[in-house]
Amino acid sequence: MKVKLINISINSGINxxxxxxxxxxxxxxxxxxxxxxxxIVFSIALSITKSxxxxxxxxxxxxxxxxxxxxxxxxxxxxxxxIYAIARNQSISLIRKNKKTDEVDRLEDDVRFSCVDKExxxxxxxxxxxxxxxxxxxxxxxxxxxxxxxxIAKMLDIQLSTILSKYNRSxxxxxxxxxxx
Amino acid sequence: xxxxxxxxxxxxxxxxxxxxxxxxxxxNITNNYKEEYKMKKNKLFLPFLVPAIALFIAxxxxxxxxxxKNLKVNSNxxxxxxxxxxxxxxxxxxxxxxxxxNDDGEEILKDINVNNLKPEEATNIIIDELIKExxxxxxGANVLLTVENNDLVKAKEIESNLLESVNSKLDEEYIAGxxxxxxxxxxxxxxxxIKSLMDTYNIxxxxxxxxxxxxxxxxxxxxxxxxxxxxxxxxKLLNEKNIDISDIVGHNNEDSMxxxxxxxxxxxxxxxxxxxxxQAENKVQTATEELQNQMKTNQNAEVAEKAYQEAEQxxxxxxxEAIAAQKAYEEAEAEANKGNTTQNTETNQNSNGETSGxxxxxxxxxxxxxxxTNGNGTSNRN
Numbered sequence: 001m002k003v004k005l006i007n008i009s010i011n012s013g014i015n016x017x018x019x020x021x022x023x024x025x026x027x028x029x030x031x032x033x034x035x036x037x038x039x040i041v042f043s044i045a046l047s048i049t050k051s052x053x054x055x056x057x058x059x060x061x062x063x064x065x066x067x068x069x070x071x072x073x074x075x076x077x078x079x080x081x082x083i084y085a086i087a088r089n090q091s092i093s094l095i096r097k098n099k100k101t102d103e104v105d106r107l108e109d110d111v112r113f114s115c116v117d118k119e120x121x122x123x124x125x126x127x128x129x130x131x132x133x134x135x136x137x138x139x140x141x142x143x144x145x146x147x148x149x150x151x152i153a154k155m156l157d158i159q160l161s162t163i164l165s166k167y168n169r170s171x172x173x174x175x176x177x178x179x180x181x
Numbered sequence: 182x183x184x185x186x187x188x189x190x191x192x193x194x195x196x197x198x199x200x201x202x203x204x205x206x207x208x209n210i211t212n213n214y215k216e217e218y219k220m221k222k223n224k225l226f227l228p229f230l231v232p233a234i235a236l237f238i239a240x241x242x243x244x245x246x247x248x249x250k251n252l253k254v255n256s257n258x259x260x261x262x263x264x265x266x267x268x269x270x271x272x273x274x275x276x277x278x279x280x281x282x283n284d285d286g287e288e289i290l291k292d293i294n295v296n297n298l299k300p301e302e303a304t305n306i307i308i309d310e311l312i313k314e315x316x317x318x319x320x321g322a323n324v325l326l327t328v329e330n331n332d333l334v335k336a337k338e339i340e341s342n343l344l345e346s347v348n349s350k351l352d353e354e355y356i357a358g359x360x361x362x363x364x365x366x367x368x369x370x371x372x373x374x375i376k377s378l379m380d381t382y383n384i385x386x387x388x389x390x391x392x393x394x395x396x397x398x399x400x401x402x403x404x405x406x407x408x409x410x411x412x413x414x415x416x417k418l419l420n421e422k423n424i425d426i427s428d429i430v431g432h433n434n435e436d437s438m439x440x441x442x443x444x445x446x447x448x449x450x451x452x453x454x455x456x457x458x459x460q461a462e463n464k465v466q467t468a469t470e471e472l473q474n475q476m477k478t479n480q481n482a483e484v485a486e487k488a489y490q491e492a493e494q495x496x497x498x499x500x501x502e503a504i505a506a507q508k509a510y511e512e513a514e515a516e517a518n519k520g521n522t523t524q525n526t527e528t529n530q531n532s533n534g535e536t537s538g539x540x541x542x543x544x545x546x547x548x549x550x551x552x553x554t555n556g557n558g559t560s561n562r563n
Binding site: 075 | 184185186187190191193194195196197198199200201202292293294295298302305306309310466470473474
C-alpha cells in the first residue's frame with residue numbers, strides 16, 4: 001500500500017466550525033472570529049474606500065452581516081473568502097451610497113488619520129492609499145494585517161507568484177514615492 | 182530626500198493597522214447586533230406571517246408529501262467514539278436532528294449546530310469538536326459509524342460518502358486511526374438482548390450491536406467490561422487478544438484494523454516527519470520571500486541569504502527524515518500484513534458458518550453473517 005503524503009493546509013485559525021458556532025450565537029466564538037479577522041476586514045475595507053473612518057464603520061457592519069449570514073454559510077472550507085466577499089460588498093455598497101447622497105466627507109488629513117500616532121506612519125499610510133491600485137493596496141494591507149502571501153492567494157483566488165510579485169512591486173512603488181515626496 | 186526600506190514600510194503599516202483597529206469594537210458590535218437583529222427579525226416577521234400561514238395551509242392541504250420528504254427520518258447515522266451522537270437525516274439527505282446518546286456526546290453538541298447540513302459536513306464539524314476535546318488523538322483514533330436506512334443501497338451510498346469524508350478529514354488533521362462502519366435497516370423492533378444491553382449500560386444501538394457481535398467471538402470477554410470501553414479501547418483489546426472481527430465489521434484485504442505496535446509507532450513517526458517537512462518547506466518559502474525583498478533593497482541581503490540557507494538545510498534534513506519514516510512505515514506495514522494473512526486464513530468463516538464477506542475493495546460494506554447487521558466496512562487510515 002502506498003502511503004499518502006499529506007499536504008499542509010493553510011491554517012489561519014479560522015475554520016468552518018468557528019463560523020458554525022457563530023451561527024448558533026456562541027459569543028466566545030464570535031469574539032475569537034473578531035479578534036482573528038478584524039485587521040483583515042479593516043484592511044479590505046480600507047483598500048476599497050481609502051478612508052480609515054469609513055473602513056471602521058464598514059468593519060462594524062461586516063460583523064453584523066457575519067452574524068446575520070452565518071446560518072447560511074456553506075461549509076466549503078473557505079471562511080476567509082466568505083468574509084472577504086462580505087467585506088467587499090459592504091465597502092462597495094457604502095461607496096455607492098456615498099455617491100448617491102453626495103455625502104463624501106472631505107476631511108482634513110489630520111482628522112482622517114488621527115488614529116495613527118506618528119507622523120512618519122501617517123506619511124507611509126497616506127502614500128500607500130494614494131499611489132497603489134485597489135488590488136495592490138489590498139495585497140499590501142492584508143499581508144501587513146497578518147495574512148501570509150499563501151493565504152492571500154487563496155482568499156483572493158490569485159496565483160501565489162502573482163501575489164508575491166505584486167507585493168514586491170507595490171513596496172518598490174511606495175519607496176520611490178516616499179523618496180521623492 | 183529620505184529613503185525607506187521595505188521592512189520600515191511594513192513595520193509602519195503594521196503599526197498603523199494596529200492603531201486603527203480598535204479593540205473596543207467587539208462588545209459594541211454584539212450589543213448593537215442583539216438590538217438591531219431583534220428589530221429586523223420583528224419587522225421581517227409580520228410581512229411573512231400571511232404567506233407563512235398560506236404556505237402552512239397549502240402544505241397541510243397537499244397531504245403528507247412535505248412531511249415525508251422534509252421532516253420524516255430517512256436515515257440514522259450513529260457516530261461512536263465514546264461520545265455517541267445520532268444524526269437523523271431526511272429524504273434529501275440533510276440533517277434534521279442531532280441527538281447525544283451520552284453526556285460526552287451532549288458536551289460535543291453543546292456548541293455546534295449541524296441541522297440542515299449534509300451528513301458529511303455534519304460529521305466533519307463533529308470531528309472538529311472531538312479533536313478539540315481530545316477524543317481523537319494518539320494511537321486509538323477509532324470511529325464507529327453506523328448508517329441505518331431501510332433502503333440498503335442508499336445506506337451503502339451514505340456509508341461510502343461518510344467513510345471517504347471522515348478519512349480525508351482525519352488525514353487533514355494528521356490523525357491516524359480506524360474508521361469502522363456498519364450498515365443496517367432502521368430498527369422497528371429491537372432485539373430484546375440488544376435493548377437490554379443499551380438500557381443497562383447506556384450505550385448506543387450501534388455500539389450494542391458491535392459489542393454483542395464481539396462477545397460471540399470470544400466467550401472470555403464480558404459485556405459489562407466492553408460496554409465501559411471506548412471504541413478505540415475495544416479495538417486495542419481485540420488487537421491484544423488477537424481476535425479477528427473481519428466477519429463482523431468486515432475489512433478489506435489491503436488494510437486491517439489489527440496493527441502491530443510497530444506499525445502504529447511507524448505511522449506516528451511518519452505523520453510527525455511529514456509535519457516537520459511541511460513546516461520546513463514553509464520556512465524556506467518565508468526565507469525566500471525575505472531574501473527576495475532584501476535583494477531588491479540591497480539591505481541585509483547577507484543575513485537573509487544565511488537565513489535562507491539555514492532554512493533550506495533544515496528542509497533537506499526534514500525531507501530525509503520523512504523518507505526514512507516512510508520506509509520504516511512501509512516495513513512495519515509489510516510485517517503487519519504478514520500477520521494478518523495468517524489471521525485471516527484461520528478465521529475465514531463467521532459464527533453462522535457462512536462465508537465471511539471480506540471485501541477486496543476498500544471503504545465498501547461487506548455482507549455480514551450476523552442477523553442484525555446487514556453490511557459493514559472498515560477503513561484503516563494511514
